[in-house]
Amino acid sequence: DAMVIQNPRYQVTQFGKPVTLSCSQTLNHNVMYWYQQKSSQAPKLLFHYYDKDFNNEADTPDNFQSRRPNTSFCFLDIRSPGLGDAAMYLCATSRDPGQGHNEQFFGPGTRLTVL
Amino acid sequence: DAKTTQPPSMDCAEGRAANLPCNHSTISGNEYVYWYRQIHSQGPQYIIHGLKNNETNEMASLIITEDRKSSTLILPHATLRDTAVYYCIVRGYGNKLVFGAGTILRVKS
Numbered sequence: 001d002a003m004v005i006q007n008p009r010y011q012v013t014q015f016g017k018p019v020t021l022s023c024s025q026t027l028n029h030n031v032m033y034w035y036q037q038k039s040s041q042a043p044k045l046l047f048h049y050y051d052k053d054f055n056n057e058a059d060t061p062d063n064f065q066s067r068r069p070n071t072s073f074c075f076l077d078i079r080s081p082g083l084g085d086a087a088m089y090l091c092a093t094s095r096d097p098g099q100g101h102n103e104q105f106f107g108p109g110t111r112l113t114v115l
Numbered sequence: 116d117a118k119t120t121q122p123p124s125m126d127c128a129e130g131r132a133a134n135l136p137c138n139h140s141t142i143s144g145n146e147y148v149y150w151y152r153q154i155h156s157q158g159p160q161y162i163i164h165g166l167k168n169n170e171t172n173e174m175a176s177l178i179i180t181e182d183r184k185s186s187t188l189i190l191p192h193a194t195l196r197d198t199a200v201y202y203c204i205v206r207g208y209g210n211k212l213v214f215g216a217g218t219i220l221r222v223k224s
Contacts, residue, residue: 004158042202042214043159090158101147104212106158 003027004107006091012113013081021076021110023091032074033104034066035090043090049074050096078112086114119203124219127197133190135218137203140184146207148179150188152199153217159202162188193222 005024013019023032031050035043047056049068063085065077078085088109094102120138127133139148150162163170163177165186170177176189190197202217 042216043153044214045211048211092158101164103161103164104151104159106160109156109158 004091004093004105006089006107006110008110009108010111010113012115013078014115015083016080019078019081019112021078021089021091021112023074023076023107024072025091025093025105026072027093027105028071029093029105030071030096031094031102032068033092033094034064034074034076035092037088037090037109039087046076081112081114083114086112088112119205119215121201121203121215121218123216124221126221126223127190127193129195129222129224130192133188133193133197133220133222135188135190135201135203135220136185137188138185139203139205142183142205143207146205148177148183148186149204149206149212150175150177151202151204151212151214152197153202154196154199159214162201193220195222195224198222 003026007022033048034046036046037043045057046060046064047066063079068074088111090109091107092104094104147164147166149164151159152162153159163172163175165177165179167179179186198221200217200219202214204212
């Protein structure tokens with residue numbers, strides 16, 4: 001089945017130690033998104049790629065970066081994780097957003113713990 | 116995109132219809148109403164969307180009032196697996212999803 005895969009499902013890192021989360025998709029979608037979801041809160045968009053074009057949300061901290069080496073893969077890099085960055089990180093994909101209805105398909109998420 | 120208001124939580128008996136309301140009084144003419152749900156420890160899942168006509172698919176029905184200021188998501192025969200947070204999102208053509216607080220639906224046996 002076509003899907004969005006996130007690895008690992010659980011990640012533990014130390015305060016200040018860089019960490020990378022990965023997302024892959026078999027849907028061949030143009031757009032890939034990264035959301036942050038803190039405990040008991042709604043998902044919040046960090047940034048998205050439309051093909052190779054990176055689109056950052058205005059309030060996303062500089063500590064968060066992303067890479068998309070090809071259509072299938074997208075990475076979230078947290079350069080210096082703080083305790084406040086502990087959260088579920090969700091990857092999603094969709095077709096071209098300019099073509100009207102574009103359902104987003106979400107992966108299962110990676111739960112990040114910062115010690 | 117217009118803001119939405121949903122009740123924080125609702126209960127529903129298993130096998131009965133679950134009716135989840137959403138207010139979006141500032142919706143504009145070209146904005147769609149989307150519903151997603153998030154089962155515990157999973158990513159959100161698309162349910163249904165509509166512009167002004169009522170819509171039905173294999174998961175749910177969406178009833179939008181004539182003035183488009185509110186809508187109701189209907190799960191016709193709720194099961195325990197429908198327990199989740201349900202998000203009503205108003206979204207312009209091609210725009211991003213902005214999640215609000217949602218409604219926690221608890222289906223009870």
